[in-house]
Amino acid sequence: MIRRSGDRVFYTSTGAFALVLVLIVGAIAVVLFRESELSIRAFGLRFWETSTWDPVAGNFGAFPFIWGTLYSSFLALLIATPVALGIAIFLSELSPSWLRTPLTFLTELLAAIPSIVYGLWGIFVLVPRIRDLQLALPEWVTTMPFFSGPPVGVSLLTAAVVLAIMIIPFTSSVAREVLRAVPLSQREGAYALGSTRWEATKAALFYARTGIIGAILLGLGRAIGETMAVTMVIGNRPVALWSVFEPHSTMASVIANEFTEADSDLYLSSLVEVGLVLFTITLVINFASRLLIWRMTRQRAPRVARPRVPAESAAV
């Protein structure tokens, strides 16, 4: 009797905590929506696609910020993913055990550095290097649309590199945990079939693929929301260009920059709507990644039963 009532208390209290989470997300959505009503009514869907951001004239469009956020985040992902996976594979599969602990410690240390420190490092170390790189590039490169732009060092690429360094520890530690969770039987099976180390690792990677995708998307989530470090090195120019050497601006950075001084209601409301857009995009990306992971898990289920799986993937 006592145990049963204890169970009930346990169930209700933990359930209540879970509910709090739902309520918080709901409350954020409601507040963002309500506070941006003025801007939604003024600009409608045009807000997503127009590029003017003119506080004086009261004309606002968020496209450059959406562009800057997505472009810099995906570029960061492109740089970070191979490195992070390399670290994860080395640590879980190949590293001698005496090196494993210090390396793990170092990657986790990277995650503990506050973003403002990354920003300062970006301004004083990375920005001059990127500028030197821009000046050193031959002219046929700098006239290409992807690499044109003034040699000032603050640019989308600078932001992406800082972001990449910031997300590497997250992606690599999750990926490492996922790889360590791969049952030993998978690797043993692969070796038993005569696989090389590389082939056995490939089998483990294949087994852990949903978790690895999850690790990569965790990094993407962090990159999209990062504010301070990006604001300091991206150049804060509300434009949407293909060149990685052009200064850009992101949703998080424009909110951080302009929120405190927004003096008209419409201006403030537009900034909140940028927040709403950021919230929506984050939600969509999370949802899409869930869907992707879910579909991949379903795909694997029938194939796991067949004993040929490791051999098949090892033979690829």
Place this chain on the structure above:
Amino acid sequence: MRRLTMRGWQLAAAAAAVLGLTVGLAAQNLTINGAGATFPDPIYQKWFAEYNKIHPNIQINYQAQGSGAGIRQLTAQTVFFGASDGPMTPDQLLAAPGRVLHFPTVLGSVVPIYNIPNVTAELKFTGPVLADIFLGKITRWNDPAIVRINPGVTLPGMNITVVHRSDGSGTSYIWTDYLQKVSPEWKQKVGNATAVNWPVGLGGAQSDGVTALVKQTPGTIGYVELVYALQNKLAYGPVQNSAGEFVKASLASTSAAAAAAVKQMPVDFRVSIVNAPGKDAYPVASFTWMLFYEAPKDKPRAKAMVDFMMWALNDGQKFTGDLGYAPLPKEVIALELEQLKKIKVQ
């Protein structure tokens, strides 16, 4: 142990007495909250700390959240007073639930900083040249317009990179206020606000961000507050004023701009002093304001704040120089003391 427990009620009574005493004291202690501009934050903090030494029962808290936030919080009546680097607009005054009075507290000015390799001479600027640079119309350092006002200086044919503040700020407000006064094209295309749609250039976060970009990048031009340039020993150039003189920003030339504007001072103090007349006046200068309701509901706090303002406008002005702010001219202080009488403290 047992005796203590038995005397529990006595302890409780003693505790209640202590509590009662504290509440009694708290009735005399006043905490006053304000919020607003970041530019005058150092002098305000100094003032409130100094004033607290003389009047330990008055505790004034100031949160430097930005001018926009200060005006919003004043309008919402979540703070007792606000502060702003730009005067409130007619719309904002209408939105406030009561009549708001502006009180200039100190003066600040904004200076152009630049980085041109191998140029050690001080570079002179005029309003139209600065406006054209920030409009993206003058793109090279050896443009004839710059060369003409800087005879004897060899300027390279390097591209000009403009650096502006990425965050909304009073500094940008003063800078764009000046540019719109000297350039009709700036006024029409860009305008004047704490954050504008910059035609060209990069955004650096805060004064530090602008300074870092200018220091590191050859060919750049930016702007920072005089206080900031003095503290960080940055080189900056003189700007031509409306009398045609090239004046370097200093505390004296900033005060001169305010003194020159006294003659046209409107009764509500909502005045821009950029491009002020007078041959000693530095042209990119501005007041910064504290904002009060004329008839606040909270009379004890109103009384305390009026007393504070009397002190700040007289004794308080002597702290300005050390912190890099220019003191108010006497004429302005006299006018403000008159306006202070309007605040209803009873």
